[in-house]
Amino acid sequence: MLVPSDDHFSDSHSADAFHLQPSSQPTADSARDAILQAPGFGQHFSDHMAHIRWTLDDGWHAHGVRPYGPLSLDPAAAVLHYAQEIFEGIKAYRHADGSVWTFRPEKNAERFRRSARRLALPELSDEDFIGALKALLAQDHAWVPTPADANDECSLYLRPFMIASESFLGVRPSHEVDFYVIASPAAAYFKGGVEPVSIWLSSHYKRAAPGGTGFAKCGGNYAASLAAQKEASAQGCSQVAFLDAAENHWIEELGGMNLFFVFSDGRLVTPRLTETILDGVTRNSVLTLAEDEGLTPEERPVSLDEWRAGAESGDITEVFACGTAAVITPVSELVTEDERIRLSAGGDNAVATKLRTRLLDLQYGRREDTRGWLTRLV
The missing domain is CATH 3.30.470.10 (Aminotransferase class 4, branched-chain amino acid transferase, N-terminal domain)
Incomplete structure (x- = not known):
């Protein structure tokens, strides 16, 4: 060929x-x-x-x-x-x-x-x-x-x-x-403003598999997520989260956004990049800005069990999603066929709000661009 x-x-x-x-x-x-x-x-x-x-x-x-x-x-x-x-x-x-x-x-x-x-x-x-x-x-x-x-x-x-x-x-x-x-x-991606959203966990569908196109931004990946998104909408959820295709155990990403977990000890954790996860520009920027806010960024595998246990114990204080369209959006709960995983601690989404404000202030020129991230078009 x-x-x-x-x-x-x-x-x-x-x-x-x-x-x-x-x-x-x-x-x-x-x-x-x-x-x-x-x-x-x-x-x-x-x-x-x-x-x-x-x-x-x-x-x-x-x-x-x-x-x-x-x-x-x-x-x-x-x-x-x-x-x-x-x-x-x-x-x-x-x-x-x-x-x-x-x-x-x-x-x-x-x-x-x-x-x-x-x-x-x-x-x-x-x-x-x-x-x-x-x-x-x-x-x-x-x-x-x-x-x-x-x-x-x-x-x-x-x-x-x-x-x-x-x-x-x-x-x-x-x-x-x-x-x-x-x-x-x-305008803003979510019509209701920046309010915490419910996420549906897909148990029947996978967004991507090893060796596939998960890391590429191609239409097929999004088409593959639409059946699961229909399930999410039927359950009253705004987005859908996917587990890995190999073990059905590890959190990967949403249909169009990356996920972050805020821990009570100041760690900011996101699933590490693999060939099944898109390398989001907002994701990359959040990891950099996190250190400016005194957080410790970590890229590592995050399991469904860890999400559940951390939410119950209070070890995980916030969960948020990020992407170009929605910027940063807090997650209130993960809904599955059997349960609703809600955070027992936090509730004010202080970290997500702070990072979101910092990112938007940079993009709209309200904060000095010390990293050369902005390019003038006109």
Whole structure:
């Protein structure tokens, strides 16, 4: 089988290298302003999208920004039959001076390449990945909402994705690939605000298995979680947690977020990364910020038994989930077919709240960025 070559990986492009085809029917200012007042999440999209094409012969080329709209795909396009695709999630934040920034985009670009390798897709350089974000925001910066106050978590959610677009029926890596970035204004992920959520423990389904694609950010992983998510919703739970596929004993992650456990002695524990757990950018940031808050971060296996015992004894004082969309969300209980695991201690979610505030203050420019995590887009 032919695997996409990395011969063109070193090609670099700035935002200026993207050819602009402006929309002839941009959203009226009044209509856009109305959307930004109540954007929801993933329901509305900005006027343009960035695009780069890859072919086996020419590598990455045809960098451009064009009007947002339907894609033209042949019914035999490889992505429709073999699910050869990956994506990322990242946000753009409006700062008080009107400038627009994003948070650790090089980490998303790095993970995008890891996902590409696993799905036998061509790798995209940091320059092209971040350049596409900048090129799109140069046109659609008006779609980045302005927070009303420090409690307003509005942002512009950016969705880079890559699809196998060659038309053929045959199991091999595609010789034609397209990379896009689309943008959607977003309010807080959970409609009810930052309230502790109930988590359903899936006993029938597994999100990922050793040797699979669990560490890659590909649509198949999320599709595999949806049946369990339906179970969670039927049980009145907001999210679903998965155990490992090998032993059905170790906590891995939620359908779209990583998990953390706060211990009474100041330890902040999260399941260690394996090939079945996604390396979340928010997860990585929380581990770093934890030391600033006097916590001792640990990455190690966490069993269902430890969660149960720690909750009962008070050794575990908080549990929270984290991800780009929801930031940090406290977990109130783990619901299984036989029990409800609730924390006997804590209740104020002080650690989760403190870390969440620190992270948001960094992203919105309310705290000095001493680590160089912010990249200006506009």
